Amino acid sequence: MDVSEINIPGDTPGIEWRLPVIRFKGNDPAAPKVYIQAALHANELPGTALVHFLCGKLRQAESEERIAGDITLVPQANPIGAAQSHFGELQGRFDLGSRTNFNRDFPLILVRDRQELLDGLDDYPATDRLKRELIHMALGADLVLDLHCDDESLQYAYIDEAFWPEAADLANALDMEAVLLSDGESTAFEEAVGFAWKYEVPGERKAKLPGKLSVTVELRGRRDVYPGMAEKDAEGLLQFLIGRGVVNGGAAGDTTFSGPAVPLDNVEIVRAPQGGTVLFHHDIGERVSEGELLATIVTRPGFAEGDIDIRAPQDGLLLTRTSDRLVRRRGDLMKIAAEQPSKAARKAGTLED
Template sequence: MTIMTKNHMVVAQNASGRSMNVPVYRFKGEKPGPVVYIQSSIHGAEVQGNVVIYQLIQALKDQQIAGEIILVPNCNPIGTNIKAGEYTLGRFDPVNGTNWNRGYFYDEEKVLAFAETVQDSDDIATIRNDFRHYWAECIAEKLASPWGLGLAQQLNLKLQQLAVNADFVLDLHNGPVSTRHIYIPEYARDAAYQFNFPHCIFIPNKFAGALDEATFCPWWTLQDALTARFGRPFAFGVEGFTLEMGSQEVIQFSEGKVDALSILTYLTQKDVLPASTLEPAGMDRIGVALKDYKTLFTQWGGMVEYCVKPGQKVTRGDTMARVLNIDELDTEAGCFTLEAPCDLIPMLHFPSASVLSGTQLFKVFTNYTYLTTA
């Protein structure tokens, strides 16, 4: 029997002193198994993940579960409510300017200090349990800093406390105008074949503040440290991902069902859903190293027509955008084209037609390879 519970967690207070809460849904199975943590909308405009969690909840009500699944939709209610006209400006803390997804905890020195306490006779289960307890204390210590923390980091650490015991962490995001893609740690490459995501970015053990990195970097670092110390491999099976599921400021229930199915397929492969028979889809899966996931910046400002769509294969020299130069409408320089610098696949592009110089116009796959074909 699977039991669902719901409670609310205070994540912040507004200027009137009122608490801002987020719902926390938990599905607990009778059988032991992995812990899964899934959250959405850490960036306020990235709302599609909430529909994915809704679809997951509908499906999980009828599923046998081994272990526990924790779901936190709309985990950043502050960001969701930062509006300017029809736009949601929920990517940065408006007080401190901090990216809402860059304040999670990681300290390599603390990981290495823990590694020195491990005994050669300790089994994997003991090391996992001890490290989780230790890491939870480190997060709590950071959150209790006597100097205080910025709002974004307070929020991140409270969410990280919910995720600290998870074996699998999924952070649901959206791009500005985007196609589906997923960030996968290099040591968990097999996950590319367990989700139904067409575009996979493999990332190294480098922490930049995001939740997926805050999940896998400590375990990856610990694995490497213990392998070097004892001369044998260690694998703890903890995986963290960022799932990019289309464009921000958009809700699509049918697409949410597609992504929920992809997540359920992954969880089936991880023995979280023992009665499920879901298998990964036969499809084109394209992989790229993070170093080959490039940003195309503008050297100019102007008004832009986007001529290629996210997910479209583009050949070097193809027109990616047409640009209107308002000061030169009466000359040949009034309109010019932006050409692809190499063969590439755009994942996302800037949402507005009005573009300043130095804008991140496109983010693209280069030097990509096919992992599977339909």
């Protein structure tokens, strides 16, 4: 195991960020190379806990000479966001300086131009420099996992259709309860990696990328940081690596996935029509039917005539839910993985900012 740091100078004098990187050297040049990062949204820590336990398992495998492919781990991928605290609350999703989501605006380049990501780094602000360092490391791998989480949520993933259904082995290994098939039309980290592979030959777009994988894994909710969960997820991820030939020893697991795998167009994002106190009638993991009562917004406490009922737009699986109980007008309440396309208009790309 090799441990190093990438130094990222701050944008004001006296500031410097340090990005720890853990590497395991494989003994088979033909084996897939892996890149795994966690906490790009710095307040999403289930992935950091997973990598902590996974690292222990990989150290054991290394001592037994079972690591075939190179593995790179970045347990806390965003030291800039981790230092952003506003009135006592960590603000890890958006850069407070530029107001940009840390998981947006990654460079869209070709694989052959990978080295250019590191050219002239001193000309870029710290957040852009961080993004260029991260995607440079990722583009040296075949299997790329970006570990995130939602608010209150089931375990699910965003997987580009170019990697499906081959990626069903990952969904099964991590006991995912749903897969959202993305269109690859954004500048989020995992889609920027996929872009580089799809357009490896200039002017040609590959529809399928066998043997490759770039995925955003949503490891339940932000509060789901427990040793038992992290240990189980780490073991599942290890089994995925064994199945893909990255780590030797043990039989490959089941590669089938029985949960729903739906396009992003089938995701219903239920929003609050007015602000108020939200009373949920259903929990994540429950299946709901069209017209079923999902939540009530209490807009005028003490006056029932001000209550607003929120009903399911169609049948589906209640995938996520906000942890806020005082919601703003048009604030997101929940996501439903539905059986049919939503009637709501949606632009290509990510579901949310």
